[in-house]
Amino acid sequence: MCLSIFKGVKSMILSKKPTLINQIHLGIRFLLIFIFAGSMVLPARGFTIPAKNWGICFGNSPQFTGLRFNFIDRNIRTINGVNVTLWKPPDKQVSGTVNGFSLGLIPYADRLNGLQLGLLGLGAEKQVTGVSIGLIGAGSGGDIKGITIGGIGVGAGGSLIGINIGLVGTGAGENVTGVNFGGLGVGAGQNLTGLNIGLLGVGAGENVIGINIGGLGVGAGQNLTGLSFGLLGVGAGENLTGITIAGLGAGAGEKLTGLTICGLGAGAPSIRGVTIAGLGLGGKFVSGLSVALGTVMVKDDGMISGLNISAFNYIKGTQKGVAIGIVNYAYRLKGIQIGLVNIVRDNPRGRVILPIINFNF
Secondary structure, eight states, X not given: OHHXXXXXXXXXXXXXXXXXXXXXXXXXXXXXXXXXXXXXXSTTTOEEEESSSEEEEESOOSEEEEEEEEEEOOSOOXXXXXXXXEEOOOGGGOOOEEEEEEEESSOEEEEEEEEEEESSEEEEEXXXXXXXXXXXXXXXXXXXXXXXXXXXXXXXXXXXXXXXXXXXXXXXXXXXXXXXXXXXXXXXXXXXXXXXXXXXXXXXXXXXXXXXXXXXXEEESSOEEEEEEESSEEEESSEEEEEEEEXXXXXXXXXXXXXXXXXXXXXXXXXXXXXXXXXXXXXXXXXXXEXXXXXXXXXXXXXXXXXXXXXXXXXXXXXEEEEESSEEXXXXXXXXXXXXXXXXXXXXXXXXXXXXXXXXX
């Protein structure tokens, strides 16, 4: 490699009419010669000017402040300033902290702090902090904090905090917090908080909080809180709270609370607030304003209170308030039914089935 660099330098020097491009290439080749010499001839410390630990360094000086050039950062301690490195070291030789500006094909250390630019990617075993751009990806075995952009993806084994943009995906094994965009999706093993946009989906193993937009869907293993939009669906394993808009359906394992608008259906054991569904909605305990083109349904021994409007209000429990529909049916009524056919199973004889209006107080 070194021989080919020397040959290229010789040919450019002997050129009678060196162009600007040739001059740039010549400078790069001289720089590579210095880096190669510093890394290979003095692999432990490198070649430094004017002092051992500061100034300009060519090679693998483990402790240095200033402008430093190296092929691979092996077993470093602390580097401050501008660090130009080409490649990721072997796993057993990854160490140390780089503070300042890290530039290379794959800048890599235990910790990267400052401005990191990886022409292929960048990473750290423990933490990346600051502004980080990896043209393919950016990652950390621990946390990533700051503004992070990965051409394909951004990922952390710990948490992601800040502005995180992955053109394919963005995710963390623990928490993701801030403004997060994933071309396909955004995900967190624990909690996802902030503004979260995934062209396919947004989800977390535990809680999702904030403004959440999923091209197909948004989901949380536990609670989903805030403004949530899913072209297909929005769901939570426990509670879904806030403003929820779903192209097809929305559901929660326990409670659905707030303003919910769905193209087809909405369901949860407990529904509270304003719920609007294209086809139907149902639960065991429903309160507020409930509107569906098809059916509003309450399960056995359940209760609905407020105003419910649908073609068929099917209440297999107690209705409190007002029901408006073509057919209204309830086991027990404490309020009014308005429709073509109104049925209250437990009403006195003569008021079990009535046209137009039925009531019991």
